Amino acid sequence: MKEMNTDICLIRLGNTNIIPVLDPAIAREMLKRQDAIFANRPYTVGSHALSGGYMTTAVVPYNDHHSGPGKSVNIRTATQHYCGNVIRKMMFSRRFFGEPTPDGGPGPMEVEHVAAVFTALKYLYSFCISDYLPFLRGMNLDGQEKIVKDANKTIRNYQNPIIDDRIRQWKSGERKEMEDLTDVLITLKDSDGKPLLNADEIKNQAAEIMIATVDNPSNAVEWAMAELINQPELLAKATEEIDRVVGKERLVEESDIGSLNYVKACARESFRLHPMSPFNVPHVATQDTTVAGYFIPKGSHAMLSRYGLGRNPKAWADPLRYDPERHLKDGVEVVLTEHDLRFISFSTGRRGCVAALLGTCMTTMLLARLIQCFTWSPPGNARGIDLTEKEDELVLVSPLTATAVPRLAPHLYPTITN
Numbered sequence: 001m002k003e004m005n006t007d008i009c010l011i012r013l014g015n016t017n018i019i020p021v022l023d024p025a026i027a028r029e030m031l032k033r034q035d036a037i038f039a040n041r042p043y044t045v046g047s048h049a050l051s052g053g054y055m056t057t058a059v060v061p062y063n064d065h066h067s068g069p070g071k072s073v074n075i076r077t078a079t080q081h082y083c084g085n086v087i088r089k090m091m092f093s094r095r096f097f098g099e100p101t102p103d104g105g106p107g108p109m110e111v112e113h114v115a116a117v118f119t120a121l122k123y124l125y126s127f128c129i130s131d132y133l134p135f136l137r138g139m140n141l142d143g144q145e146k147i148v149k150d151a152n153k154t155i156r157n158y159q160n161p162i163i164d165d166r167i168r169q170w171k172s173g174e175r176k177e178m179e180d181l182t183d184v185l186i187t188l189k190d191s192d193g194k195p196l197l198n199a200d201e202i203k204n205q206a207a208e209i210m211i212a213t214v215d216n217p218s219n220a221v222e223w224a225m226a227e228l229i230n231q232p233e234l235l236a237k238a239t240e241e242i243d244r245v246v247g248k249e250r251l252v253e254e255s256d257i258g259s260l261n262y263v264k265a266c267a268r269e270s271f272r273l274h275p276m277s278p279f280n281v282p283h284v285a286t287q288d289t290t291v292a293g294y295f296i297p298k299g300s301h302a303m304l305s306r307y308g309l310g311r312n313p314k315a316w317a318d319p320l321r322y323d324p325e326r327h328l329k330d331g332v333e334v335v336l337t338e339h340d341l342r343f344i345s346f347s348t349g350r351r352g353c354v355a356a357l358l359g360t361c362m363t364t365m366l367l368a369r370l371i372q373c374f375t376w377s378p379p380g381n382a383r384g385i386d387l388t389e390k391e392d393e394l395v396l397v398s399p400l401t402a403t404a405v406p407r408l409a410p411h412l413y414p415t416i417t418n
């Protein structure tokens with residue numbers, strides 16, 4: 001893929017009639033502005049929002065089993081809801097919708113919100129006949145349109161009232177300070193100083209950000225944990241690195257990420273071997289081009305195989321083996337981006353992910369905290385984790401469940417408030 005003609009301009013297709021596509025220019029501007037908002041705070045966006053996961057308290061209630069044999073934890077719930085918490089905090093200044101469960105776990109409203117986001121994501125990559133024959137739109141021939149519309153409605157039912165209220169606050173002058181990404185979207189201006197986005201556009205962008213954030217980090221961390229629990233010697237190395245860099249007196253912070261090379265190598269290996277989806281989002285060539293000797297006529301749909309690239313034996317020795325150490329080189333910092341496309345994490349180029357830094361922070365922080373905070377083993381009497389993939393998706397066939405025993409002092413497991 002290195003031979004790719006850089007003049008090629010790729011744009012994105014796929015269920016776009018139903019799921020809005022975030023304009024990358026707006027996204028970049030937004031992320032830039034967001035940095036500025038948080039720069040004046042005593043915390044960075046990362047350390048504030050990223051510590052908002054459930055993994056230390058709610059999913060693994062500390063007092064239940066600190067000195068006991070440990071408790072079974074659904075790691076998929078923890079990783080998916082962590083991502084939901086982080087992006088809701090950044091978008092709407094609130095981690096949760098509704099009330100949590102009595103033990104502090106994700107309550108029914110958040111479960112519904114996050115589930116709807118994952119449903120929308122699942123169908124983003126599906127072949128949908130009306131994407132190719134638009135006159136079929138609205139007929140719900142393959143059932144996908146209704147599923148995605150319902151999911152989209154659920155997402156918006158939670159988000160849109162907050163956005164409407166926020167627009168009202170800005171109009172009435174009640175709100176003057178920017179707090180989060182909703183404020184950024186509302187106050188973006190065009191070159192004439194007029195609001196860049198109307199209410200519907202803001203709602204579309206918010207829905208897109210929610211959809212863009214949650215699947216990759218949560219899936220990569222779930223797979224990394226499954227692989228590491230099955231290879232305890234690798235888990236021990238990651239734990240040793242965290243204890244050496246961070247110690248056991250405080251939690252991993254965003255500022256530690258640069259030094260956690262082994263943990264990042266584990267996450268990077270997870271992106272290589274276990275991508276969230278078999279293909280990158282579809283693109284279309286806007287002009288004739290040649291890639292690796294193959295002529296690609298204008299208008300062709302280009303689907304890069306995430307699965308195929310990451311497991312290509314020409315690029316990776318023993319490609320099916322989970323081996324984080326293949327990414328370690330003396331004196332070189334491990335990153336989760338891969339611009340040579342030997343596998344796809346954030347992709348690259350004009351339509352590559354706009355949030356590689358945030359995605360790296362979320363993934364590394366989540367994985368590092370899970371490893372730092374608990375000693376993990378297979379659940380019950382199981383001898384290992386079943387690494388079978390689901391038949392129609394690349395996720396683990398069943399949500400990863402493992403036994404967790406806290407390994408830090410009790411005061412380091414704070415109760416998270418909104």
Ligand code: HEM
Nearest residue numbers: 022024027212213216217345346347351352353354355359
């Ligand atoms: C580990 C985390 C993440 C990974 C691995 C990831 C990966 C990707 C990939 C593979 C694409 C498609 C690129 C292409 O079409 O070639 C993409 C696009 C995108 N991502 Fe991410 N992403 C992550 C997190 C995020 C987050 C946190 C946000 C926003 C807050 C985000 C926003 C976007 C947007 C807006 C696009 C569309 C860009 C465009 O179409 O031009 N991503 N991401």
